[in-house]
């Protein structure tokens with residue numbers, strides 16, 4: 001499927017901050033040096049700073065120490081190749097594609113805490129899908145925040161797709177019901193549902209999310225086919241807790257990691273891998289609908305370490 005074609009240049013640009021702040025400075029620290037205990041400590045510090053996380057850093061550093069002691073890793077420069085190889089090997093082969101249903105419509109539910117980029121990420125998925133020739137309908141189930149429906153409508157107008165909406169302050173599950181009915185009646189390929197930002201600790205709002213899911217499933221058995229959790233890459237280790245708790249409450253099938261362009265801590269992708277079994281499926285690398293990439297470990301690590 002042509003959906004989400006990978007372009008290494010765009011990814012390199014999107015990971016620019018991580019490359020500049022983390023990788024370039026690591027390269028200069030390692031350049032021309034012979035590996036020793038102090039240098040290994042420095043590498044460890046920098047891995048932690050890049051948000052790779054404690055567990056992954058431990059593994060990487062233990063591996064470096066073992067190879068150093070065995071005399072297989074001696075030059076600072078070689079550590080970069082070592083890190084690239086080991087990082088790429090952290091992700092098992094698995095299907096990270098968007099789960100499209102055999103029968104119409106596929107329903108995608110977008111969730112996440114306030115301001116992480118849910119609505120913007122919807123515009124990205126919407127553009128990729130319509131570029132691929134699919135028909136899309138949007139459901140404005142954020143009835144809570146003033147201006148949320150209008151924000152989605154503006155994207156809808158720009159991208160040429162319709163939006164099903166309800167009353168401001170109304171029941172979001174009722175809008176989900178209407179959106180599912182409209183998607184079926186119109187025979188669209190994909191329905192994407194926007195939801196209000198909520199904290200994983202707000203039990204009432206998490207129950208509301210479950211209710212939205214039940215309504216969708218009743219209208220379209222088996223739906224939502226994807227429940228994407230949007231995580232903000234700039235929020236660091238907080239994102240890990242969100243993944244855990246949203247997954248428990250809403251059965252997350254994939255992560256959309258937004259705002260990678262806004263952080264030097266792109267290593268968060270590795271920490272997410274270590275902390276949860278939920279696959280990162282998409283990454284957001286900017287504010288426009290075109291700024292999305294399918295996540296692929298090989299391409300990601302290459303772009304992050306590109307010179």
Ligand SMILES: Nc1nc2c(ncn2[C@@H]2O[C@H](COP(=O)(O)OP(=O)(O)OP(=O)(O)O)[C@@H](O)[C@H]2O)c(=O)[nH]1
Nearest residue numbers: 114115116117118119120197258259284285286287
């Ligand atoms: N740089 C950058 N900014 C992003 C990205 N994704 C979203 N944003 C910005 O993040 C801000 C919040 O985005 P929204 O899409 O409104 O977030 P939301 O989760 O829908 O917010 P609420 O509905 O209020 O919970 C906006 O200024 C977006 O332009 C990204 O990948 N990169």
Ligand SMILES: [Mg+2]
Nearest residue numbers: 118119142148
């Ligand atoms: Mg929103």
